[in-house]
Amino acid sequence: MxxxxxxxxxxxxxxxxxxxxxxxxxxxxTRLTIGGIAFAVWLIGVSASLQDGTYALxxxxxxxxxxxxxxxxxxxxxxxxxxxxxxxxxxxxxxxxSSEDGVERAFPRIHSFGLAASGERSVAAxxxxxxxxxxxxxxxxxxxxxxxxxxxTENDALVGEALARSLDVRVDDDIxxxxxxxxxxxxxxxxxVSGVLRTGVPDLDRLLLLVPYVAMxxxxxxxxQAHLIVIRGERREAxxxxxxxxxxHLPKNPLVRPWQEVMPxxxxxxxxxxxxxxxFYGVILFLVTFSVANTFVMVVFERVREFGMLRSLGMxxxxxxxxxxxxxxxxxxxxxxxxxxxxxxxxxxxxxxxVSLGDQLEATLSQMYMPDHLYADFSLRxxxxxxxxxxxxxxxxxxLPALRIRHIQPAHTLRMGA
Numbered sequence: 001m002x003x004x005x006x007x008x009x010x011x012x013x014x015x016x017x018x019x020x021x022x023x024x025x026x027x028x029x030t031r032l033t034i035g036g037i038a039f040a041v042w043l044i045g046v047s048a049s050l051q052d053g054t055y056a057l058x059x060x061x062x063x064x065x066x067x068x069x070x071x072x073x074x075x076x077x078x079x080x081x082x083x084x085x086x087x088x089x090x091x092x093x094x095x096x097x098s099s100e101d102g103v104e105r106a107f108p109r110i111h112s113f114g115l116a117a118s119g120e121r122s123v124a125a126x127x128x129x130x131x132x133x134x135x136x137x138x139x140x141x142x143x144x145x146x147x148x149x150x151x152x153t154e155n156d157a158l159v160g161e162a163l164a165r166s167l168d169v170r171v172d173d174d175i176x177x178x179x180x181x182x183x184x185x186x187x188x189x190x191x192x193v194s195g196v197l198r199t200g201v202p203d204l205d206r207l208l209l210l211v212p213y214v215a216m217x218x219x220x221x222x223x224x225q226a227h228l229i230v231i232r233g234e235r236r237e238a239x240x241x242x243x244x245x246x247x248x249h250l251p252k253n254p255l256v257r258p259w260q261e262v263m264p265x266x267x268x269x270x271x272x273x274x275x276x277x278x279x280f281y282g283v284i285l286f287l288v289t290f291s292v293a294n295t296f297v298m299v300v301f302e303r304v305r306e307f308g309m310l311r312s313l314g315m316x317x318x319x320x321x322x323x324x325x326x327x328x329x330x331x332x333x334x335x336x337x338x339x340x341x342x343x344x345x346x347x348x349x350x351x352x353x354x355v356s357l358g359d360q361l362e363a364t365l366s367q368m369y370m371p372d373h374l375y376a377d378f379s380l381r382x383x384x385x386x387x388x389x390x391x392x393x394x395x396x397x398x399x400l401p402a403l404r405i406r407h408i409q410p411a412h413t414l415r416m417g418a
Contacts, residue, residue, distance in 0.1 A: 011319070015326055096249065106232075110227055111128055111228065113179070128209070132150055156192055161196050174191070177190075239258035242258070288390065292328065296401045296402065300404055355374045
C-alpha cells in the first residue's frame with residue numbers, strides 16, 4: 001500500500017513537470033493565452049474598482065450630509081415622523097452612547113414642519129434643531145455655506161438657498177417661525193439669518209431651516225427630549241453591527257436603525273447598477289474562455305499521435321486529461337499573476353490620481369459638492385471575481401476538448417504518423 005501511494009505521488013510530480021514543460025512548447029500560443037487571461041483580469045478589476053469607488057462616494061455623501069451612520073428614534077417615527085413621537089431622557093442616552101465602543105459622536109435633533117415668514121412672505125419649512133458645535137465636525141451640511149457663518153447664538157439660524165430666495169432674506173435679516181409642538185400647540189421663534197446653505201440637493205435647499213437645538217427645545221417645550229439621536233461611528237461599513245450593539249444596551253427599547261435602513265434607496269440603486277455591469281463582465285469572460293477552449297482544441301488536434309503513444313505505453317486516459325488540466329492551470333496562474341500585478345499598479349494610480357470627468361461636468365459637480373475626478377477603490381470583489389471565475393472556466397475549457405482523448409485508438413494514431 002505504501003509503495004502504491006509513493007508511486008502515485010511520483011506520477012503526480014511527473015505529470016506536473018511534464019505539464020509545465022508542455023506550456024513552453026508553443027510559446028507564441030502560450031503568450032497569447034496568458035495575455036488574454038491577464039487582460040480580462042485587468043479590465044474587469046479596473047472596472048469593478050471604479051464602480052466600487054463610485055459606490056463608496058455615494059455612501060459617504062449620503063451619510064455625511066445629514067443622515068449619519070446610525071439613527072435612534074421612537075419606534076413609530078419612520079412611518080409617521082409626527083412631532084409628538086419623542087425620545088425622552090436624551091442627556092442620559094447621550095452619556096451612555098459616549099462610552100459605547102465604535103461611537104465617534106452622538107448628537108440630538110428636533111424635527112418639525114412649520115411656517116417661516118419674513119415681511120409679507122411666508123413659506124413652509126422643515127425646521128431642524130441641532131447642536132451645531134457637535135455636528136460641525138460630523139456632518140458636511142454645515143460646511144455647505146453659500147454665505148454667512150454657522151450660528152453662534154440661540155437666535156441664529158441657517159436657511160436653505162431656495163428658501164431664502166422665496167422669503168427674500170439675506171444674511172442678518174430676521175425671520176419668524178411658527179412650528180407645532182408635541183402637545184399640538186403652536187410655538188413661535190424669532191430668528192436672525194446667520195448663513196445661507198447651498199447643499200446641492202434642491203429639495204433640501206427649498207425647505208431646510210436649521211436652528212440651535214436649545215432654542216428649539218425651549219420653543220417646543222421639549223426639555224431633555226429629541227426626535228432623533230444621530231450617531232457617527234468610527235467606520236461607516238460597521239454601521240449595522242454598531243446599531244445592533246447599541247440597541248442591546250439602550251433602555252426603553254427605542255428604534256435603532258443603521259443608515260442602510262434609513263436610506264434603503266441608496267443600496268438598492270447601488271445593487272441595480274452593480275447588476276448592470278455583470279453582462280459586460282460576462283462578455284469579457286466568455287471571450288477569454290472561448291480563446292482558452294480554442295487553444296486546447298488545437299492542442300488535442302496537434303498532439304493526437306503523442307497521446308496515442310502515451311496510451312500505447314499504458315497511460316490511462318484520465319491521466320492524460322489530468323495533464324491537460326495541469327497545463328490549463330499553469331496558463332491560468334501565469335495570466336492571473338500578470339493581470340493582478342497590472343491591476344494593482346493601475347488601481348493604486350487611479351485611487352490616488354483618479355480619472356477626470358471633464359471640464360463640462362466640473363461646474364455641475366462642484367455645485368453638488370462632488371469631486372470632479374472618479375477614484376478607484378480597493379476591494380476583494382475587484383481583485384478576486386475575475387480570477388476565480390476564470391479558474392473554473394479555463395479548467396472547463398481544457399476539459400471539454402480533452403474528453404476526446406478517451407476515444408483515441410493507439411494503433412490508429414500511430415499509423416497516422418507513420
